Amino acid sequence: MPVTPQQLIRWKEQGRSIVALTAWDYIIAQILDAAGTDLILVGDSMAVVLGHETTLPITLDEMIYHAKSVRRGVKQALMVVDLPFLTYQESLQQAMHSAGRVLKETGAQAVKLEGAYPAMLETVARLVQAGIPVMAHVGLTPQSIHQLGLRQQGKTEEASNRILNEAQALEQAGAFSIVLEHIPTDLALKITNKLRIPTIGIGAGVHCDGQVLVTSDVIGLSEKQPPFAKVYTNMRQAIAKAVQDFSVEVRERKFPE
Numbered sequence: 647m648p649v650t651p652q653q654l655i656r657w658k659e660q661g662r663s664i665v666a667l668t669a670w671d672y673i674i675a676q677i678l679d680a681a682g683t684d685l686i687l688v689g690d691s692m693a694v695v696l697g698h699e700t701t702l703p704i705t706l707d708e709m710i711y712h713a714k715s716v717r718r719g720v721k722q723a724l725m726v727v728d729l730p731f732l733t734y735q736e737s738l739q740q741a742m743h744s745a746g747r748v749l750k751e752t753g754a755q756a757v758k759l760e761g762a763y764p765a766m767l768e769t770v771a772r773l774v775q776a777g778i779p780v781m782a783h784v785g786l787t788p789q790s791i792h793q794l795g796l797r798q799q800g801k802t803e804e805a806s807n808r809i810l811n812e813a814q815a816l817e818q819a820g821a822f823s824i825v826l827e828h829i830p831t832d833l834a835l836k837i838t839n840k841l842r843i844p845t846i847g848i849g850a851g852v853h854c855d856g857q858v859l860v861t862s863d864v865i866g867l868s869e870k871q872p873p874f875a876k877v878y879t880n881m882r883q884a885i886a887k888a889v890q891d892f893s894v895e896v897r898e899r900k901f902p903e
């Protein structure tokens with residue numbers, strides 16, 4: 647049975663940790679899905695895989711193009727697509743239009759969006775009422791890089807209380823899950839204990855209900871990784887070695903045999 651948003655909530659109740667990773671095309675999605683990943687996110691961090699410095703330049707059409715490819719590789723995992731910068735913040739109508747396009751055109755089951763200010767809470771509630779499952783994202787929100795930088799968030803008591811309140815408000819608005827990015831471990835634990843919906847951490851410590859990482863970091867494809875990522879294999883080196891071996895064999899006329 648494919649994973650659903652409700653399943654993630656049941657897993658939290660059962661204390662089963664949720665595994666989430668990002669994907670940007672069919673091949674990566676197929677590998678992640680077959681390996682048992684619970685949630686596959688077509689994250690706007692894909693902008694970096696496409697050569698951008700930040701997540702801001704990626705467009706809704708680009709997200710949809712890649713999400714369609716990911717969809718073809720996903721059989722079991724819950725598939726979530728990020729709404730990119732300024733495709734949902736302008737108005738409720740814009741958010742509904744963008745999220746609707748994502749679900750209709752890609753076959754994803756849910757969208758993710760960043761922030762928790764009052765208009766965004768209203769947007770989350772209205773999307774959910776319209777039948778669009780929403781994953782929320784607080785703490786370090788990369789679409790606000792020009793305001794927040796890439797620094798850890800929630801370090802002062804005031805900031806920590808604000809993020810806790812935001813998480814609770816997003817749950818109330820109807821989000822089925824929430825990404826906690828780059829916040830202190832004790833704050834993530836507090837939020838995780840207070841919420842009924844699962845928290846998915848990235849740079850938020852071990853107490854979240856699940857963990858997400860950017861796949862290009864996990865497999866060592868990215869040129870550089872954030873401090874909280876873990877590199878499990880070095881695909882840059884593996885690819886470079888394969889290319890060098892191929893080049894030698896072509897130049898020495900050893901391939902094809």
Ligand code: KIV
Nearest residue numbers: 668689690691825858
């Ligand atoms: O875009 C992305 O990859 C994300 C993760 C960092 C959660 O939002």
